[in-house]
Amino acid sequence: MSAVPVITIDGPGGAGKGTVSLWLARTLRWHYLDSGALYRLLALAAARDGIDLDDGAALAQAVAHLKIEFRLHADTLQVLLDGADVTAAIREEACARAASRLAVHAGVRAALLPLQRAFARPPGLVAEGRDMGTVVFPDAALKIFLTASVEQRARRRWLQLSAAGVDASLDAILDDLQRRDAQDASRAAAPLRPADDAVVIDSSELTVEQVCARIMGHVEERGLTVGDHPAP
Ligand code: C5P
Numbered sequence: 001m002s003a004v005p006v007i008t009i010d011g012p013g014g015a016g017k018g019t020v021s022l023w024l025a026r027t028l029r030w031h032y033l034d035s036g037a038l039y040r041l042l043a044l045a046a047a048r049d050g051i052d053l054d055d056g057a058a059l060a061q062a063v064a065h066l067k068i069e070f071r072l073h074a075d076t077l078q079v080l081l082d083g084a085d086v087t088a089a090i091r092e093e094a095c096a097r098a099a100s101r102l103a104v105h106a107g108v109r110a111a112l113l114p115l116q117r118a119f120a121r122p123p124g125l126v127a128e129g130r131d132m133g134t135v136v137f138p139d140a141a142l143k144i145f146l147t148a149s150v151e152q153r154a155r156r157r158w159l160q161l162s163a164a165g166v167d168a169s170l171d172a173i174l175d176d177l178q179r180r181d182a183q184d185a186s187r188a189a190a191p192l193r194p195a196d197d198a199v200v201i202d203s204s205e206l207t208v209e210q211v212c213a214r215i216m217g218h219v220e221e222r223g224l225t226v227g228d229h230p231a232p
Contacts (some may be wrong), residue, residue, distance in 0.1 A: 001162055005124040005224055006139075007031075008132035009215075011146035012181050012192060013096070016203050020146065020211055021128040022075055028126065028219070028226050034070070034077055035097065035129030035136070036113055040090035041068055041081055043098035049068035051158040056105030063111035088144030093176055100180045106189040109135075124224070130184055142222055144215055145194035148204040150177055 007030075009021045018034065042059065045051075045066060070077040073231035079087050083208050089095065102108055109131075119125055127136065148156075154174040155174035156202050161168040184192040194200050199218055203211050 004120045004122055005141040006120055006132075006137045007124070007126050007142045007196075007219070007224070008137050008140045008195075009126065009128040009142075009144045009145070010130055010132050010192070010194065010198070011129075012148075012150075012153065012184065013177055014157045015146045015148045016156070016208060016211060017128045017146050019208055020215065021126050022072075022077070022221075023208075023212055024215060025072070025126040026075075026173050027216075028124060028224070030126050031119055031128075032070075032072055032077070032126035033123055033125060033127040033132075035112075035115060035116055035127060035132060036117065037070070037077065037079055037090060038068070038100035039064075040095050041079065041086070041103055042108070042112075043064060043088055043095050044081060044090060046102065047098065053099070053101045056102075056107045059102050059105060060107035060111040063108065063115070067117075085153050093173075094179065097176070100183050103130075103225055104183070104187040104189060109189050130192045131190040134193065135190045136197070141224055142194055143195045143198040144218070145198040145200045146211065147200065147202055150174065150181065152204045153177055 007024065009017050011017050021034070022032060031121060045062055046059060049062065051062055067082045069080040073082070078085065079090055113136065115125070119127065119136070133145070135142055151174065154170060154177050157173050158168055158170045201211060201214055220228060
């Protein structure tokens with residue numbers, strides 16, 4: 001196990017990783033990495049700078065110039081790119097689609113590796129994404145793979161958007177999730193799959209509270225403790 005304890009939470013889009021990971025980081029007072037936000041930021045920077053999403057070499061080079069800042073608030077992550085607040089922009093479906101496309105390039109994934117590993121600082125890190133337990137933090141103290149049926153994930157996202165006043169179609173969300181699932185699971189570089197030593201939790205029939213309670217059970221079982229990092 002690495003010196004700094006890491007808990008990884010991987011899984012497909014819409015499984016509730018964000019909510020659960022933020023809650024866990026806050027509860028443990030550990031640092032937090034939303035790796036998907038890095039891929040989304042790169043997608044945004046690529047659109048801004050006119051970089052082709054199929055040009056893996058140019059995208060990998062662009063990683064070195066990313067000026068990003070994550071600010072953790074009570075239950076949200078504020079994201080800045082070159083000083084501009086892009087918290088809402090990176091959550092758009094078009095950005096997710098572009099992120100999923102550029103995430104297929106092995107060079108892009110390699111360029112993002114050191115950036116992601118730098119988040120592991122004392123007292124600990126909660127890292128969420130697709131390959132946190134398989135590739136980025138293979139020595140993590142606890143690996144969770146959080147999943148749910150695609151219908152349930154689409155429904156949850158639709159409810160989230162509706163609550164935020166966004167007029168979205170459930171069918172379109174379902175289509176998007178299915179397309180991204182297929183792309184993430186079938187790519188050659190770091191495909192989405194649970195690590196061999198991951199605890200798989202299917203949240204289809206569970207509330208957020210129930211998922212958090214299950215994860216906390218595993219955290220306690222492994223003797224992982226609350227840190228002294230100031231609560232976000
Ligand atoms: O998790 P999120 O939906 O923000 O991720 C956006 C996209 O970034 C995913 O569909 C996936 O293709 C890519 N991604 C990845 N590896 C990660 C995190 C995200 O390939 N660790």
